[in-house]
Amino acid sequence: MFFVFAGCSDEDNPVIQNGVTSINANGSLIQVDRTHMQGTMFVTDQNNSPVTDITSSNVTATLSWVSDGSVTGTVNVQPGSTSGKKIAAATTMDYSGSMQNDQIICMENGVKAYITSMQTGDITEIIKFDDNVIVAQTFTDDKTLLNIAVDSNYSLGGSTALYQSIYQGTNDAYLQNVNQYIRCVIAFTDGGENASSVTRDDMITNALTKGIPVYTIGLLDFYSGTIGSPGLDMKNIADTTGGFYFRIPPDTCSGLSQIYNTINNQLNGAYTIEITWPSANLPPSGTAVTALVTITYNNLTASFQKQYIIQ
Missing domain, CATH: 3.40.50.410 (von Willebrand factor, type A domain)
Structure with missing residues (x-):
């Protein structure tokens, strides 16, 4: 089984909110089944402090594969503290x-x-x-x-x-x-x-x-x-x-x-993240895919990705 994870940030147009001038993101994801992923997401600011007011509306997830196919998933994000973890x-x-x-x-x-x-x-x-x-x-x-x-x-x-x-x-x-x-x-x-x-x-x-x-x-x-x-x-x-x-x-x-x-x-300050992919548009089982999670926080953007073999 093949995996690659990478995290990055983009601060070309920083907007200061609650003192945050840049963000970084990373996280872990596992494939629950063909249409579902779940894991942990970290979003931090320029001081390595957690950004604590991220909601599902700040997060998008895209699944892509080499034949130029892609789908957008439905994302559910909750603070770990809210979920009781x-x-x-x-x-x-x-x-x-x-x-x-x-x-x-x-x-x-x-x-x-x-x-x-x-x-x-x-x-x-x-x-x-x-x-x-x-x-x-x-x-x-x-x-x-x-x-x-x-x-x-x-x-x-x-x-x-x-x-x-x-x-x-x-x-x-x-x-x-x-x-x-x-x-x-x-x-x-x-x-x-x-x-x-x-x-x-x-x-x-x-x-x-x-x-x-x-x-x-x-x-x-x-x-x-x-x-x-x-x-x-x-x-x-x-x-x-x-x-x-x-x-x-x-x-x-x-x-x-x-x-x-x-x-x-x-x-x-971590978040739990769940992603649901639309089953009708997914590639065949055994296809190498890339899940890209992007966080947008007042014109500040950070992302991380995972490559895996879809079930």
């Missing part, structure tokens, strides 16, 4: 040998900040990894247990099984009830993958198939768009699966707490 986040923590002690402290403080900001009913899982992947605490809403897990000491310090940790988090998040939770993975690392037992393609396909967006945080001196660089890899993982990428330099790692709080705010 809580947050289920699998949080991965890097304890590979390249992580210095002060950086580990920053990472742990950042995750603790996320735990503190959890709302009633939210659940979190703690995953620690080097070349081994350890579930230090399964999903729970007990903040005491979560903080104990963050402080737990394992004999780690080897290589970096980043993909394996995301794969584990995706599988565990997927087991949480989709009708009760907005599910995601929050993945942290200070460097590149070099130890996983699953491939990058397998990790991404798993996230896309299960509809689990992956937020990524890179503790990196600079962002490089060079193919094979850790920064580009982390950004692509987030862009492709429906999350967002954050970078922070090691010498300012104390700012990680703010990044984790920002992610928490974005998750709490």
Whole structure:
């Protein structure tokens, strides 16, 4: 099964409303059946804060395929809070040998900040990894247990099984009830993958198939768009699966707490999205199609898309 996700924005004609001068969008979608898709949608402003007043009237969805065919779907968007959904986040923590002690402290403080900001009913899982992947605490809403897990000491310090940790988090998040939770993975690392037992393609396909967006945080001196660089890899993982990428330099790692709080705010400002395609005009089963979701907010436009094989 083939998937591609991409998110983008267009601010050629910005109009300021509630202080919003630009928007970005991304999200995860899964095919429920031939005529229905559902998932999670994130819309943020220039400060990475959630835009919280998006309605179905702001969102359009188009399905297209290579024979120049296309249809427009009916979209239903609801804030996750309105639908009663809580947050289920699998949080991965890097304890590979390249992580210095002060950086580990920053990472742990950042995750603790996320735990503190959890709302009633939210659940979190703690995953620690080097070349081994350890579930230090399964999903729970007990903040005491979560903080104990963050402080737990394992004999780690080897290589970096980043993909394996995301794969584990995706599988565990997927087991949480989709009708009760907005599910995601929050993945942290200070460097590149070099130890996983699953491939990058397998990790991404798993996230896309299960509809689990992956937020990524890179503790990196600079962002490089060079193919094979850790920064580009982390950004692509987030862009492709429906999350967002954050970078922070090691010498300012104390700012990680703010990044984790920002992610928490974005998750709490997420939307559930359902799309219905007109059955009479769809292409044959087995056709490669592209679903494009476009958000328009007072002359500001952002979009994301998913390519998949229609049932």
